[in-house]
Amino acid sequence: MNPPPMSFTTSPSVSWKSVDAVSDQFPAGLRVLVVDDDPTCLRILEKMLRNCLYEVTKCSRAEVALKLLRDNKDGFDVVISDVHMPDMDGFKLLEHIGLEMDLPVIMMSADDSKSVVMKGVTHGACDYLIKPVRMEALKNIWQHVVRKTKHEWKEKDLEHSGSVEDGERNQRPNEDVDYSSSANEGNWKSSKRRKDEDDEAEERDDTSTMKKPRVVWSSELHQQFVTAVNQLGIDKAVPKKILELMNVPGLTRENVASHLQKYRLYLRRLSGQHQNGLGNSFMGPTDASFGSISPLNGLDLQALAASGQISPHSLATIQVAPLNRPTTTKSPISVPSLDQRNIFSFENPKIRFLEGQQQHNNSSNNNQVNLLHGIPTNMDSKQLTTLHQSPQPYSNMNMHVHTQGIPSAVLARNGIENVRGPTSVVDFSRGQPGNSSFSLVGNSGISSLASKGTIQEGFNMETKGSRGFVPNYDVFSELNQNRSDDWGLHNVGSTLNPNVQGGLDVGPSVLVQPGFSSFKQKSALGNNTNIGQQLNSSLNDNSLRIKAERLPNMGFHQNGLFNDHFGQEDLMSALLKQQQEGLGSVETEFGFDGYNLDNLPV
Amino acid sequence: MQRQLANMKQSLFDQLEELQDDANPNFVEEVVTLYYRDSARLVQNIDKALEKNPVDFVKLDSYMHQFKGSSSSIGAKKVKIECTQFREYCRVGNGEGCKKTFQQVKREYATLRKKLEAYFQFARQVGPVEKACRRK
Structure with a gap:
């Protein structure tokens, strides 16, 4: 019911990020970094974005863009990048951004082939615009920022209180309906239990030390990390050993672990080029729902799973939900969303799990x-x-x-x-x-x-x-x-x-x-x-x-x-x-x- | 003449002209100039790459991709169509097809340039009147 209060204040950088308190000018002032080696496109995009009242920084080289981003953490809200660039492939830039700063990245290219679009999506792009990019598309890009931010709240909310999950559900009435309707059989007892767990979880939260400052993975740090991983061999690289090899004071095993997780996903995406092929096979009819479903199902699932106070049965019931739905085809689609969108959001839940699930x-x-x-x-x-x-x-x-x-x-x-x-x-x-x-x-x-x-x-x-x-x-x-x-x-x-x-x-x-x-x-x-x-x-x-x-x-x-x-x-x-x-x-x-x-x- | 101009605009600039406003009164010209400056380099590169033996299709394709990108950005539809064809030939490794298509690309590219020059000249002559008419 009540939107989680604490997370708003902890949300960094921009004030309008609290969507509940969105100002009238909201998308105005959105800080956009545009990267394109083509001066013509760059100029047009810049102009278009300015007409949208965004704050535009343009950049013709991916390397420079990366440097800009690294030097100005929290300096941008969204990045729009060309795919084909001579100094650095757009996908590579996308990876870097994904690994290092977790900003929404929109890819664009004159190349509208499905495989390239798919590659963009699998590499974590939040959108893919086909050139010539139109005003209409740019008018909407702020949504990615909001989505991302919302997502981050969720993470934080989960840290703060066990009841957030309810709030989240209320924000998504559709999903909620699904849960309740499908869960009614299996869930009747779990509600009570869950409540207990909530309490426990909250207590634990209060005393826990899990609110560590987020580690900024600079390129140097990341390099150290990669070196360590390579030294160990990707198969044998475990956070503890990596941590030892890196020998960076202040870095915790959890930090490394979460980064390792991202890194693995990153590697997978890199090697996952074939997923294009896969895309063809599975995306066909459900194409449209892919994007829209993911934040809902995926997030909720994650939230539930992550919050730790949910007992396995309630989780399960949620999972059952899709079965009940006539449009079952959608349910699988929510899963990849977990993969692609929530990559970065699991750190805390993880920790939670450690503590939260002891009762089981x-x-x-x-x-x-x-x-x-x-x-x-x-x-x-x-x-x-x-x-x-x-x-x-x-x-x-x-x-x-x-x-x-x-x-x-x-x-x-x-x-x-x-x-x-x-x-x-x-x-x-x-x-x-x-x-x-x-x-x-x-x-x-x-x-x-x-x-x-x-x-x-x-x-x-x-x-x-x-x-x-x-x-x-x-x-x-x-x-x-x-x-x-x-x-x-x-x-x-x-x-x-x-x-x-x-x-x-x-x-x-x-x-x-x-x-x-x-x-x-x-x-x-x-x-x-x-x-x-x-x-x-x-x-x-x-x-x-x-x-x-x-x-x-x-x-x-x-x-x-x-x-x-x-x-x-x-x-x-x-x-x-x-x-x-x-x-x-x-x-x-x-x-x-x-x-x-x-x-x-x- | 007005009508001709309007048609031309529609086919050439698509959205581009809408972007021209008080803050950037010469936006279209600015962008077109940028385009011709940048694409001249690409055309040269492609010419060179086509002369090479064997032809490096990957390189060629990457040049053409760029060319196509900026062409489509300014709404040069016919150029873009030829570019697409060119890339198709690149994909299958058809050097002759590439060369032939590239001639076509250059032809469209030159035609466009002429049209654009005429347009700018005309726009300059018409000046404020033309502007008012543009707003409709």
Whole structure:
């Protein structure tokens, strides 16, 4: 109801950033940096922007622009950059800005090919204008600044109070409706619980020391960071080691961790050029909704997940929401938004998670089991047989899946790997060595085998129905590459970032091949077993729990996807029921060992 | 003549003229001058690149991209169309096609220049009257 008060004052730089108190002149005075090597365009843009009453700084070289930006932190509200520039590619500039100052960047080019536009989006551009740029487009660019700012509040709000989330929801009535309507079954008990958690969370906030000053990642600092990462090898680079190597006083592990997270996303985006291909396959019909949905769904999800006071069930119910909606196709789309937009906003939540989720300590394992349990059962209709083949490993897997949040990333990744078909078997095992846990785990052999088998079966089944399958192929390989990175991270166990990041990952990959979600889940299950066990053995309690928290999220999402793509209503309803069942039980009780057994044979 | 001018403006400048105001009374001319100064360099570069053997299509494409960008910015639609064609030839590595299209590009580019010169001359003559008429 009440807009969160504190964050407004903490919001830096410009006064009108508090949108609630927007002045009449609002967009006037917006500080825009325009970067274009073409003097003609630059001049026209400058004039147009001035006519919009913006404060314009023009710059014909990307290097200079970067320097300007670095020297004037908080000196600009938005950057408009050309894509093709001789001294520095516009995308590169975009990366730098994304990594270093987190400003909204609008890309523009005469090149209107889908692949380039897609590249802009995947690299984090908030908009893409096609030349000749028109006044109308420029009149609206302030919206990106507002969006970004709002987003930042959310981050801060989350830090400050547990009730903010309600405020946020109220600002988004549409989403709210979805939640409540879909959550009514599973959520009835959680409200009370959540309240308790809120209180706890608030208490913790008061005493916590998490409000650290934001570290400014100057180019030098970033360079040090990159050097450290390279020295360690991207797979083995964990925040703690990086921190040691960098040896910068005042820098905390969390700082490094969050930067590492961004950096990984950045790398992924770099290597994710193929995502263009992927774009073609998945963006088609849902194109339009992509942009608009993301801030809503994505943010809310994030807010909920991040705030930590939300119990897994409520999260899950939120996830269920899309299932209930007739326009289910949209739900997957909100996931990538997490990836692209919220990249930078997870630092705090992470920390929160550490502290906030302690109460789930004992329960988390069991707790999550149910939630994901739905998944194998969901798949039954398609892959019943395969499931039956390996009921035992599955139950294992589930356990592990739940115990950690990683699955999201892993789910997708491995799923993809396996989807590749016969070779998947090879990949699968090959992929593991990087993951130390693999060899350690007693069960893993079995489970991975099991999942291999199932995957292949599933694969065949799916190929028929899935559209956009072929174009997705390149994406797979890309994702595979990344996957190894993530493994490295996950092995750390103690770092939260990887989890969060993992969670974020799910979206894109899932989206990439919607039709495959089922394998994903399966193969993931297999893989996760390993991780889970590893985690168990190392049992850094905090991380474990946190992971567990995140998981339901993704798991459910995948269910949602699954549904979407199969579009079978009965399946869907079954799914829902199961999920809600699971939810309900989670709430009341955490010990659910028996539950798997009931569910599995379905 | 007025009508001709109006047509010309519409086809040439699109939005550009709207930007011309009291703060920048000669905005269009300023931009067009900028365009011709900058694009002359590009045309030269492209000419050179086309003579090279083998042709560096990547380079050529990047030049042409720039050229196309600024051409489209000032609303030079016909030039832009030729540029697009040129880039298409670059993409498939058709050197002959590039050369042929580039002649076309230059032709359009020259035609535009003539038109623009006529326009500016006329605008100068008409002066305030023309301005009033522009506002409609």
